[in-house]
Amino acid sequence: MKLIWIISLASVIGLAGLGCSDFLEREPKNMLYPDTYYNSEKNLEAALTGVYSTLGDTYLYGNNYVVGLGNDADESYYFRSTYTYGPVIYNHTASDAGVSNLWTILYKGIGRANLLLYKLPQAEVEEKVKERIKGEALFLRGYFYFLLVQTFGSVPLVLEPTLVPENMSVPQSSPADVYAQILKDMKMAEGLVFTLNDVNHAGRVTQSAVRGILARVCLYMAGEPVNDITKYKDARYWCKKVMEDTEFKHELNPDYRQVFINLAQDKYDTKESIWEVEFWGNLSDAYGETGIIGGMNGINNDYDSEIGIARGMYAATGTFYKIYEEDDTLRRDWNIAPFTYSSTPDEKDNSKYHTVKVYHAPESYWRRYLGKYRREMETLVPKAAHNTPINYPLLRYSDVLLMYAEAENELFKMPTGAAYNAINQVRRRAFGKLMEGAVDVDKYDVRGLDYRSFQKIVREERSRELCFESLRKGDLIRWGIFVERMHEVADDIEQDMADVKEVNYKPASYCVTGFRNVSEKHILQPIPAKELSLNRLLKQNPSW
Known part of the structure; x- marks a missing residue:
């Protein structure tokens, strides 16, 4: 059953009024947060709901962060020739609305959490409830x-509610200091939150989610710009905590496709999908929070509302398509749709039309829409135009396995048996070897590799497995190869267009400039111009 967050008026007004994004605004706002409001478990849960709701905001996973900020990096490109400005083609400025709104919503979520944590100690509720909410x-x-x-990069670190205008200007803290606070918060949370045995869905933060994200945080700290290689050991530790959990056994869904069908159909498989952003509803009433998953980043469909209207704003790059191995078709053809929708007249009645799937020619691999999130799999009807109830994955067990394999290889400078076991679980599922009746289950296992070869295949496997989950750009940056890789895509487009002078490659031709635009300054987004004008202690990122 979908977990429906219902936010009370008091929590909306009180929490939004003290959102940390607003500590940079000069005009104080009226707020409702009577001291008695936080004294009941119901109201504390409502306040916590306000923190959670940040995740589904249109400026975060509800839209912009998923499709507008280039987080898919070398995996996809904007499939429209009319788009001439923005982060997606890397020619934006510090005044870009998408960048500014991301900053705003993240600090608003932080502000909501800060206010709840500030008020929590005075609440007259059971201590175990307070501890879990705190976590x-x-x-x-x-x-x-x-x-x-x-x-x-360097951002203001605000850990208490901002109650007076005099405290609105806050200096930036270094990435190392911000990461230190992240680790402190998350490690404390790990012992306080629910376990997956306590809940039956992935919409709530659980111990497995905390441990898996801690592993991700540690891998980021081990890479650029912090470069604290001791964190590979910590990443390995947190992955093992998930992998070796005896109270709740995680495992991969045998069918890769089913993971994303479940996201579309409000089905939970917490053994695989550990943490998700919850979306629900079809805009038919006031209760719901829809996103654009599958609507903007799905298979284009202008014809059939029963399947689900989708704008198909993005296509997979041919560069990404070509990293799939020859037999990895089950996973490739799910992630990169081998067809598009078209409309054809009824043979008996030309006034009626049918929606059909038109399959691409094998060589047409620069024109393929993203297929991971498919509106035809939704079961909630009627379907809204473009908005969807499809949940968005924030942590999957396959990610934990791949993070473990990476950390193990980096820690020992060679792949261990445990590293091989982790990556081969992911590969066996990819090639259908975990399904009932599968034979030669180890046919596609990797073995006998040196450190660099294993590193390369882990990096490729992360893309093949986790594409279009807002992870790729961060991976490339922490590995120190973001700019190089983006230029390689531009080279690939130009080479393919030279080799195959067909219309199939023309949709990619106008995006060459976008990949070429990428430079070292794009490793970080600019500090929003509005924030610089409001907080004089902020300093702009290099070259912006």
């Missing part, structure tokens, strides 16, 4: 800072 709020605050630090 969730701490983790979410840490997660919002994690998104901020990887996007903007």
Whole structure:
């Protein structure tokens, strides 16, 4: 059953009024947060809901962060020739609305968490309830800072509600200091939150989610710009905590496709999908929070509302398509749609039309829409135009396995048996070898590799497995190869166009400039111009 967050008026007004994004605004706002409001478990849960709701905001996973900020990096490109400005083609400025709104919503979420944590000690409720709510709020605050630090670098570190205008100007803290606070918050949360045995869905922060995200945070700290290689050991530790959990056994869904069908159909498989952003509803009433998952980043469909209207704003790059191995078709053809929708007249009645699937020619691999999130799999009807109830994955067990394999290889400078076991679980599922009746289950296992070869295949496997989950750009940056890789895509487009002078490659031709535009300054987004004008202690990122 979908977990429906219902936010009370008091929590909306009070929490939004003290959102940390607003500490940079000069005009104080009226707020409703009577001291008695936080004295009931119901109201504390409502306040926590306000923190959670940040995740589904249109400026975060509800839209912009998923499709507008280039987080898919070398995996996709904007499939429209009319788009001439923005982060997606890397020619934006510090005044870009998408960048500014991301900063705003993340600090608003932090502000909501800060206010809840500030008020929580005075609440007259059971201590175990207070401790669990504290854990969730701490983790979410840490997660919002994690998104901020990887996007903007040095950012203001605010850990208490901003109650007076005099405290609105706050200096930036270094990435190392921000990461230290993230670790502190998340480690404290790990012992306070629910376990997956306590809940039956992935919409709430659980111990497995905290541990898996801690592993991700540690891998980021081990890479650029912090370069604390001791964190590979910590990443390995947190992955093992998930992998070896005896109270709740995680495992991969045998069918890769089913993971994303479940996201579309409000089905939970917490053994695989550990943490998700909850979306629900079809805009038919006031109760719901829809996103654009599958609507903007799905298979284009202008014809059939029963399947689900989708704008198909993005296509997979041919560069990404070509990293799939020859037999990895089950996973490739799910992630990169081998067809598009078209409309054809009824043979008996030309006034009626049918929607059909038109399959691409094998060589047409620069024109393929993203297929991971498919509106035809939705079961909630009627379907809204473009908006969807499809949940968005924030942590999957396959990610934990791949993070473990990476950390193990980096820690020992060679792949161990445990590293091979982890990556081969992911590969066996990819090639259908976990399904009932599968034979030669180890046919596609990797073995006998040196450190560099294993590193390369882990990096490729992360893309093949986790594409279009807002992870790729961060991976490329922490590995120190973001700019190089983006230029390689531009080279690939130009080479393919030279080799195959057909219309199939023309949709990619106008995006060459976008990949060429990428430079070292794009490793970080600019500090929003509005924030610089409001907080004189802020300093702009290099070259912006």
